[in-house]
Amino acid sequence: MAGDSKVHTFEEVSKHNETKDCWLIIDGKVYDVTPFMDDHPGGDEVLLAVTGKDATNDFEDVGHSDAAREQMEKFYIGEIDASSVPAKRAYIPPQQAPYNHDKTADFVIKILQFLVPLLILALAFVVRHYTKVE
DSSP states (O other), rough: OOOOOOOEOOOHHTTTTTTTTTEETTTTEEEEGGTTTTTTTTOOOHHHTTTTBOHHHHHHHHOOOOHHHHHGGGEEEEEEOGSSSSOOOOOOOOOOOOHHHHHHHHHHHHHHHHHHHHHHHHHHHHHHTTTTOO
């Protein structure tokens, strides 16, 4: 592998997040992919989207070929200081307000208060219409 095997901090790597200066972290290694931005088959947006984080999962999810993995070697510039990488946060779903049965019951009562008189009127109209004596 090329490079000087320097140990980089996460903070340092995350500053390199532009098309003209782009570093990635993959499998604990740091890669300066700036020269590859124009040649990446997925476009530079794909690479820029994974700056500032550990891009290992994103890289593996794509299923890169052995040739792509070999090509990475020329962009290797060192290792990441694992102690400087922020811990991954677990997903915490947003808290939902508890279901309010009283509100639902109030809504149903209001609807019924509106609909029942209409139904009675409609029934009266139908009965009157069909029971007319001629």
